[in-house]
Amino acid sequence: DTGVSQNPRHKITKRGQNVTFRCDPISEHNRLYWYRQTLGQGPEFLTYFQNEAQLEKSRLLSDRFSAERPKGSFSTLEIQRTEQGDSAMYLCASSDREITDTQYFGPGTRLTVL
Amino acid sequence: GQNIDQPTEMTATEGAIVQINCTYQTSGFNGLFWYQQHAGEAPTFLSYNVLDGLEEKGRFSSFLSRSKGYSYLLLKELQMKDSASYLCAALDSNYQLIWGAGTKLIIKP
Numbered sequence: 001d002t003g004v005s006q007n008p009r010h011k012i013t014k015r016g017q018n019v020t021f022r023c024d025p026i027s028e029h030n031r032l033y034w035y036r037q038t039l040g041q042g043p044e045f046l047t048y049f050q051n052e053a054q055l056e057k058s059r060l061l062s063d064r065f066s067a068e069r070p071k072g073s074f075s076t077l078e079i080q081r082t083e084q085g086d087s088a089m090y091l092c093a094s095s096d097r098e099i100t101d102t103q104y105f106g107p108g109t110r111l112t113v114l
Numbered sequence: 115g116q117n118i119d120q121p122t123e124m125t126a127t128e129g130a131i132v133q134i135n136c137t138y139q140t141s142g143f144n145g146l147f148w149y150q151q152h153a154g155e156a157p158t159f160l161s162y163n164v165l166d167g168l169e170e171k172g173r174f175s176s177f178l179s180r181s182k183g184y185s186y187l188l189l190k191e192l193q194m195k196d197s198a199s200y201l202c203a204a205l206d207s208n209y210q211l212i213w214g215a216g217t218k219l220i221i222k223p
Binding site: 040041042043044045048056091097100101102103104105106107108 | 118144145147155156157158159162201203205208209210211213214215216
């Protein structure tokens with residue numbers, strides 16, 4: 001399978017705990033995006049990378065959120081001191097900007113904060 | 115501001131045709147995407163339009179009018195498996211996708 005993969009698929013945590021999610025993009029895709037989605041809404045942009053460089057981060061994003069893409073391949077999204085409002089589906093997508101702007105999504109990580 | 119508008123929900127009958135409309139306002143424009151999303155799953159790419167006109171792909175077609183800031187997705191010969199949310203997204207001048215809230219399509223037998 002050469003699609004976008006995400007781990008874990010589900011995460012249940014208690015309020016105040018830290019969580020980390022991983023995304024493996026389609027190989028050789030240079031752009032990687034993180035989104036958050038709640039029920040009945042479209043994806044909400046969080047941040048994106050061009051290779052290893054984080055080029056943009058949503059102004060709505062709390063300082064508790066951080067993302068890395070250390071070698072320009074996989075990426076991690078960490079949420080510190082989770083709150084119940086962080087409960088959502090976290091989606092990762094990748095694209096090859098040189099060829100197309102089409103973003104291909106992974107299956108998502110569903111986070112539940114108790 | 116940037117905004118995407120699409121109906122919240124639509125209902126159609128199996129075997130029929132349905133058109134889902136989308137209007138957009140973005141700072142700059144570099145194309146319009148449609149994605150399908152089944153409940154609990156990730157969005158999957160359906161179509162991309164950057165020039166005015168109709169793009170046909172099997173049972174699905176997508177239309178764009180840049181001057182009107184308008185697009186639609188046309189689904190023919192509806193099947194029960196087409197029950198899903200359909201997301202419209204516009205690519206702005208920074209090549210960022212601006213997403214609509216999605217249209218939930220309910221197919222009845």
